[in-house]
Amino acid sequence: MAELAIENVTKRFGETEVLKGVSLTIADGEFVSLVGPSGCGKSTLLRLIAGLETQTSGTIRLAGQDVAGLRAADRDLSMVFQSYALYPHLSVRDNVAVPLRMRRLNGRQRLPMVGGLLPGARSAEQQLMADVEHAAKTLEIDHLLDRKPGQLSGGQRQRVALARALVRDPAAFLLDEPLSNLDAKLRVQTRVEIAELHRRLGATFVYVTHDQVEAMTMSSRIAVMMGGKILQCAPPDEVYENPADIQVAEFIGAPKINILPVDVNTDGHVTLLGQKLPLQLAQPETGVRIGFRPQALRLSGADARLTGVVAHTENLGAEVFAQIAVPGLENRIVMRAEPGQRAALHLGATVGVDFDCTAALLFDQNGQRIRTVRQAVAPELTGAL
Amino acid sequence: MTRDWWKHLILTLGALIVIAPFYMMVSYSFKSPGEIDRGEGGFFGRQEMMVDERCVKLRDPNRDDIAAAALRFPNQTDAQIRDALVAEATAECSMRPVVFNYTKAFTEAPLLRYLLNGILVTASIFFIQVLVAVPAAYALAKLKFWGREAVFSLVLFCLLIPVHAIALPLYIMLAKLGLTNTYAALVVPWTISVFGIFLMRQFFMTVPDDLIDAARMDGMGEFTIVWRVMLPTAIPALLAFAIFSIVAHWNDYFWPRIVVTGNRDLFTPPLGLREFKGDGDGSFFGPMMATATVIVMPLIVAFLLAQKRFIEGITLSGMK
Numbered sequence: 001m002a003e004l005a006i007e008n009v010t011k012r013f014g015e016t017e018v019l020k021g022v023s024l025t026i027a028d029g030e031f032v033s034l035v036g037p038s039g040c041g042k043s044t045l046l047r048l049i050a051g052l053e054t055q056t057s058g059t060i061r062l063a064g065q066d067v068a069g070l071r072a073a074d075r076d077l078s079m080v081f082q083s084y085a086l087y088p089h090l091s092v093r094d095n096v097a098v099p100l101r102m103r104r105l106n107g108r109q110r111l112p113m114v115g116g117l118l119p120g121a122r123s124a125e126q127q128l129m130a131d132v133e134h135a136a137k138t139l140e141i142d143h144l145l146d147r148k149p150g151q152l153s154g155g156q157r158q159r160v161a162l163a164r165a166l167v168r169d170p171a172a173f174l175l176d177e178p179l180s181n182l183d184a185k186l187r188v189q190t191r192v193e194i195a196e197l198h199r200r201l202g203a204t205f206v207y208v209t210h211d212q213v214e215a216m217t218m219s220s221r222i223a224v225m226m227g228g229k230i231l232q233c234a235p236p237d238e239v240y241e242n243p244a245d246i247q248v249a250e251f252i253g254a255p256k257i258n259i260l261p262v263d264v265n266t267d268g269h270v271t272l273l274g275q276k277l278p279l280q281l282a283q284p285e286t287g288v289r290i291g292f293r294p295q296a297l298r299l300s301g302a303d304a305r306l307t308g309v310v311a312h313t314e315n316l317g318a319e320v321f322a323q324i325a326v327p328g329l330e331n332r333i334v335m336r337a338e339p340g341q342r343a344a345l346h347l348g349a350t351v352g353v354d355f356d357c358t359a360a361l362l363f364d365q366n367g368q369r370i371r372t373v374r375q376a377v378a379p380e381l382t383g384a385l
Numbered sequence: 386m387t388r389d390w391w392k393h394l395i396l397t398l399g400a401l402i403v404i405a406p407f408y409m410m411v412s413y414s415f416k417s418p419g420e421i422d423r424g425e426g427g428f429f430g431r432q433e434m435m436v437d438e439r440c441v442k443l444r445d446p447n448r449d450d451i452a453a454a455a456l457r458f459p460n461q462t463d464a465q466i467r468d469a470l471v472a473e474a475t476a477e478c479s480m481r482p483v484v485f486n487y488t489k490a491f492t493e494a495p496l497l498r499y500l501l502n503g504i505l506v507t508a509s510i511f512f513i514q515v516l517v518a519v520p521a522a523y524a525l526a527k528l529k530f531w532g533r534e535a536v537f538s539l540v541l542f543c544l545l546i547p548v549h550a551i552a553l554p555l556y557i558m559l560a561k562l563g564l565t566n567t568y569a570a571l572v573v574p575w576t577i578s579v580f581g582i583f584l585m586r587q588f589f590m591t592v593p594d595d596l597i598d599a600a601r602m603d604g605m606g607e608f609t610i611v612w613r614v615m616l617p618t619a620i621p622a623l624l625a626f627a628i629f630s631i632v633a634h635w636n637d638y639f640w641p642r643i644v645v646t647g648n649r650d651l652f653t654p655p656l657g658l659r660e661f662k663g664d665g666d667g668s669f670f671g672p673m674m675a676t677a678t679v680i681v682m683p684l685i686v687a688f689l690l691a692q693k694r695f696i697e698g699i700t701l702s703g704m705k
Contacts, residue, residue, distance in 0.1 A: 052598050073604040085599035089617035102604035164603070 002063035002171040003028050004049065004204060009058030011044055018044045020228040021058070026172075031198050031205040032233075033215035036225035036251070042208045045225070046174050049206060051075045062171060073102070078165035082177040084157045086149040092160050093145040096135055099168045100128045135167040138197075155186045162197070172204035179214060191217055212252050216240065224248045246367035249291050255321055257291045257361075258333045264288050270362070273328050275305055278357050280374040287365025294321060296359035297335040299344060304352025306333070310345050320345065324353060410681075413674035417482035421670050432481050440478035446470040482671060489672035490679060494660035495649075500679075503654045506571045506641075507634045513576040514630055515623065522585030523611045527597055537586070543579040549639070556643055566651060570644035575634060581626050588622035589615060624694045632684055654680040 004026040011019040018041045026032045034042040047053045049060060051072035060067050067075055078099070086095050101110060105128075109121040116122060136142040139159045149157055158178060165173055178194070179187045195218045198205050209215055215222045216236045223233040224247075232244040243249035249257050263271045268281040272290065281288070308326035322345045323332040335353055337345060344351065362370040408428075413421055416430035446454070451466050458466045480488075490496055524530070525537050555574050556565070564570045592615065600610045616623070638655040645651045657680070661673035 047598075050598075050602060052601060072598075072601040073606070077602065079599065079602045081595040081599055083593055083595045085593065085595035087596070087600075087614060087617075089620075098600075098605075099603040102609075164599075 002204065003061075004172060004206070005059075005061040005064075006045070006049070007059050007061075009045070009048060009055045009060060011041070011048060011053065012056045018228055019048075019055070022225075022228070022230055024223055024230060024233060026204060026206060028204055029202045031195075031207065031218060031220045033207045033209060033219040033222045034225055035209055035212055035215040035222055038210055040225040041228040042210075042225045043176055046079075046176055046206060046208045050077055050079050050174050076171045077174055078168070078170040078172075079174040079176065080158075080161045080165050080178045082180050084149075084161040084181075086157060086160055086164075088149055090148075091145065092136075092141065092147055092149070092152070093129075093132055095149065095160055096132045096145075096163045096167050097128055099164060100131060103168060104128060131167055132163075135163045138166065139163045154182055155190065158182060158190060162194075166197070166201065170203070172206060175205065175207045177209055178207075179209070179211070187214075194218060212254065216252070222252075224251060226251070242369075243361065244369050246289065246291070246363040246369075249361055249363070253293060255294050255334045257293050258297070259289050259291050259331075259363075260329060260333070262288050262290045262362075272305070273326075277305075277360070278375055279360060279362070281362070281370060282372045285364055285370075288370070289363045291361040291363065292333075292355050292359065294334045294336040297333065297353050297355050299335070299337055299341050300352040300354035302352055304354045306353040306355075307350065308333070308353065310347055310349045310351060313342070313345050313347070315339070315342065322351075324351060326353075407681075410674050410677050413670055414486050414678045415483045416671060417485070418669075418671055420482070430482055432483060434479045435482050435485060436475055437478045437480070437485060441471070441474050444470075444474040444478070446474075486671040486675040487679075489669065490675040493669070493672060494652075494657050494676070496654075496657055496676060496679060498650065499652050499654045499657040500683075502651060503635055503680075506568065506653055507631050509568075509572045510575045510634050511627060511630045513572070514578040514581050514626075517577050518581035518585050518626075519616055519619070520608070520611050521582045522589050523607075523615050525582070525586045526589035527592075527594070528607070540579050540582050540586075544583060552640070552643060559644060565644050566646060566648045568651065571641055571651070571653070574640070578626075578630065581630065584626050584629075585619060585622060588619050592618055621694055624691055628688065628691065631687070635680075635684060 006022060006024045006026075009019055009022045010017065022041075022045060024032070034045060036042050044053065048055050051067065051070060051074075054068075062075060062077075087098065090098070104124050105115070105121065109115045109118050109124065116125065132145075133142065136145055139162055141156065141159045141163060144152060144156060144160070149160065152160065158181075161178070175194075179190055182190060191214055194205075194207075198218070207214075207218065219236055221233055222236055222239045223230045224239060224245075225231065226245075226247050232239055232248045234242075239248060240252050243252065246259065250259065260272060262277070264281055264284050264286070265271060266284050268284055270277045270279040270281065270288070270290065277290075279290075306324075306326050306329075308324040308329075310322055311325045311332055312323040314321040314323075318339070320337045320339055320342055322335050322337055324335060325332050333353065358375065360373075362373055364370050412428050412430075415428070415432075416426055417433070417435045419435070420426040420430045446467055450470060451463050454466055454470055458469055461469070525533060525540070559565050559570050559574075564573070596614065596618075597610055600614045605613065635653075636655060637653070638658075641651075641653045641656050645653075645656065654676075658673060658676055661669040661676065
């Protein structure tokens with residue numbers, strides 16, 4: 001068990017800079033997800049922590065100790081790979097036993113045939129097998145121990161890979177998109193199991209994924225990475241409700257957040273499609289955008305702020321997502337509605353959409369969140385009252 | 386099916402052309418010299434009793450033999466005793482052609498010794514080739530180091546050099562080292578197989594990087610990875626290479642002929658065939674073909690046993 005500190009780490013592959021100065025501290029026992037689109041450098045960061053790659057600059061500390069120059073084998077970390085990476089020629093039992101054999105037996109004791117006859121080898125082997133059985137029981141694969149990986153299903157291989165990682169009680173677990181090769185149903189189930197495993201072991205987990213749902217549901221903190229940088233690292237609800245960057249807001253949450261261009265007039269009032277919103281910025285800016293989650297929008301009457309035509313609906317049973325084309329806006333807006341409102345949302349219907357301005361997120365032209373927003377009372381609303 | 390008849394015709398013709406020499410070899414190994422000369426007797430020959438002229442000639446009785454045999458043939462002249470002895474020898478030297486050919490194959494030359502030499506030489510060559518090729522191929526496929534591409538180009542370049550072009554310098558080097566007429570001369574020049582390195586490298590390219598990274602995380606060093614992870618996963622490719630290597634060196638006539646000049650104890654099986662080449666009294670085609678049959682048999686049996694894995698290995702290594 002250990003704290004993991006990453007300071008100003010950069011990594012170049014030839015001309016391309018994959019990581020551009022990443023800093024992150026992961027406390028002992030924390031579950032941190034590195035999430036981002038492919039190519040954002042999240043897997044590279046994990047491989048740097050693992051010791052499979054060497055950083056161009058910066059330091060990585062494990063339990064306070066700088067691990068520069070330390071081989072992957074000596075870092076006391078376990079890793080689970082996307083492709084599971086089980087040894088195809090070994091049985092499940094031997095696959096799980098490999099990390100223990102490599103650490104507890106010396107070179108001569110590991111020799112085939114004669115190794116078992118050397119002093120100490122037999123008792124070490126017995127202890128080791130007991131540990132393997134224990135790990136197998138934890139992951140409920142004890143009935144598969146004598147099979148070869150080729151005879152297992154994807155989910156079973158995933159469990160074997162997890163068992164191999166946890167059998168030797170490492171300082172931290174590194175998981176590289178471990179669920180991507182599973183089918184949707186199994187993924188949901190394994191997600192819960194990994195989260196429970198983390199609670200039970202109380203170990204440090206670093207989890208790489210491109211799936212924001214996995215990150216949201218399992219982590220204590222999410223580090224959202226884009227273009228080789230960590231844009232925000234915070235607990236899931238914070239990242240969702242209070243994104244620091246427009247890219248974070250767009251990446252987290254499904255369906256995607258609605259981003260609409262707004263104008264800011266000289267006194268800082270925000271206007272959307274010519275309508276004043278009850279929001280006021282400290283100073284006038286250009287290129288400001290406003291973001292609404294689909295559930296911040298609601299179906300409204302003719303006096304609504306936005307009026308558009310229903311272009312597509314997605315009925316998920318418990319909720320309905322409607323894509324509405326609003327004249328004057330480049331992209332369709334997505335609104336969450338109750339199933340009861342389905343009748344009003346038939347294709348081609350003209351509907352009014354209103355929103356709650358307190359749930360609005362404003363971003364400046366660089367995509368940074370504008371936090372100094374005053375909830376101003378708009379003049380037309382005062383008139384209506 | 387009916388529209389494919391011409392494909393089958395071509396394949397059948399091709400198969401016949403390939404099988405013909407083997408058919409002749411096996412057939413001749415059954416026949417008597419007379420049948421071979423006259424080209425009769427079908428595949429097995431008529432298997433009539435034949436007399437081994439050499440055997441009779443060797444037992445041609447001299448004066449002492451006749452004197453010693455006088456007791457057995459009382460009241461007969463020397464000429465009569467001599468005729469009786471020759472008749473006895475002829476009877477004892479008669480046998481079926483197939484028995485004659487195969488006994489000659491093993492008695493005329495120490496064929497068993499040659500076979501053992503062949504096994505020793507091919508096995509040593511293959512063993513050392515694997516010892517060199519597997520780590521080299523692993524480094525070329527999976528490790529990043531400065532000049533890797535250049536080294537691999539050199540490997541490819543070496544594939545282009547024919548053995549015969551460098552045979553003379555190799556021979557001179559071995560001669561200067563005093564290694565001609567030793568097992569070392571038969572083995573050492575072949576221990577680094579660029580073909581083996583190339584084949585294994587192509588196979589290792591298909592092994593996922595994750596597997597190697599997992600092994601590193603599990604605490605293995607690079608050499609442990611080579612022998613404990615890469616080698617077991619590469620068994621099909623290794624079998625394919627084994628067939629190439631063993632066939633080439635088991636059948637090699639050229640190189641042993643160059644470096645083994647006098648010592649018949651070092652002869653490999655193909656050199657053994659020379660024992661039957663035509664001297665003054667004509668060629669021994671029957672025994673020669675019997676020897677050839679004995680020599681190729683281990684390879685054919687091995688291939689039939691490993692056929693499936695062999696084809697797997699070739700297709701796996703992308704050499705389709």
